[in-house]
Each structure stands twice: as C-alpha cells, then as structure tokens.
Amino acid sequence: MIHWQDLHHSELSVTALYALLKLRCAVFVVEQQCPYQDVDGDDLVGDNRHILGWHNDELVAYARILKSEDELEPVVIGRVIVSEALRGAKLGEQLMTRTLASCVNHWPEKAFYLGAQAHLQSFYARFGFTPVTGVYDEDGIPHIGMAREPGQA
Structure with a gap:
C-alpha cells in the first residue's frame, strides 16, 4: 500500500525533504553513476509542488513540479523517480x-513539459507527451524533450 502526498514546497517537513533528496541522490547520482548538482535551488521556491509516495515510512516514488513565474512557460515535471526496490510494480504509472x-x-x-531519459519516451507517450526536441545529452545520459498540451485527458 502506497501513501501519496501532493505538497506545496512550504508543506514539506524536514523529514520529507531529507527523504526526497536521499532518494534522488541514490538513484540519479549513485545508481546511474551521474554526478550532477541535484540540489539546484528550485525545490523550495514559487508555487512548486512535490508528489511523494511512501511505503512503510520509506519514500519510494517522487516527482517534482516546477511552475514558472512566466505565464507563457509550461509547467515542468522532473525528478520522476521510483526506488529500485519497487520497480516493476507499476508504481511509475501511479506516480505519473x-x-x-x-x-x-x-x-x-497550462502545457506541461519534461526532459525524459530517452529510453522512457514510450512510457511518457502513454500519458499524452510527444517529443518536441531531438535526443540530447544531459550529464552523459540521452534525454528527449517532451510536451503535453493543455486540456488533454
């Protein structure tokens, strides 16, 4: 059983913030062997939101939603992650x-945008995202820009 939270950044507890940073580091930095600056200053600003999935008091799924102050810019979904222990349990679908x-x-x-790891393009396509860029390198990992227009179900 997964306990889900949809929190404005101002609602994050210290424990939740620590858990999300720990999960992101474990997967994006350590598991994927990709040293990069994960703590980028965007987690705790503006109208940004955090989707957290907890299992037995452990954070196992997470996504970050960034809302630009520029009304012409799309909402950006990023840091989409499922812990290695629960991959294959369809948790990614629930998270998205x-x-x-x-x-x-x-x-x-608003339109929505995400920079997907290229091998996940078909996964995000199931949620109405279409490619808007070619494949590009981000920190040594192939990515592709994908967008979803407003009003899609």
Whole structure:
C-alpha cells in the first residue's frame, strides 16, 4: 500500500525533504553513476509542488513540479523517480497519474513539459507527451524533450 502526498514546497517537513533528496541522490547520482548538482535551488521556491509516495515510512516514488513565474512557460515535471526496490510494480504509472492530476488541478490551462531519459519516451507517450526536441545529452545520459498540451485527458 502506497501513501501519496501532493505538497506545496512550504508543506514539506524536514523529514520529507531529507527523504526526497536521499532518494534522488541514490538513484540519479549513485545508481546511474551521474554526478550532477541535484540540489539546484528550485525545490523550495514559487508555487512548486512535490508528489511523494511512501511505503512503510520509506519514500519510494517522487516527482517534482516546477511552475514558472512566466505565464507563457509550461509547467515542468522532473525528478520522476521510483526506488529500485519497487520497480516493476507499476508504481511509475501511479506516480505519473498523480503528478498529472496535480498539474491539471492547479494549472488546468497550462502545457506541461519534461526532459525524459530517452529510453522512457514510450512510457511518457502513454500519458499524452510527444517529443518536441531531438535526443540530447544531459550529464552523459540521452534525454528527449517532451510536451503535453493543455486540456488533454
């Protein structure tokens, strides 16, 4: 059983913030062997939101939603992650469903964008995202820009 939270950054407890940074580091930096500056200053600003999935008091799924102050810019979904221990349990689908529901609830008129790892393009396509860039290198990992227009179900 997963306990889900959809939190504005101001609602994050110190424990939740520590857990999300720990999970992101474990997967994106250590597991994927990709040293990069994960703590980028965007986690605790503006109207940004965090989707957290907890199992037995451990954070096992997470996504970050960034809302630009520029009304012409899309909402950016990033740091989409499922812990290695629960991959294959369809948790990614639940995470993206909840993340998109949060986006639509808070910003129904906005387009959404994500920089997907290229091998996950078909996964995000199932949620209405289409490629808007070619494949590009980000920190040594092939990525592709994908967008979803407002009003898509």
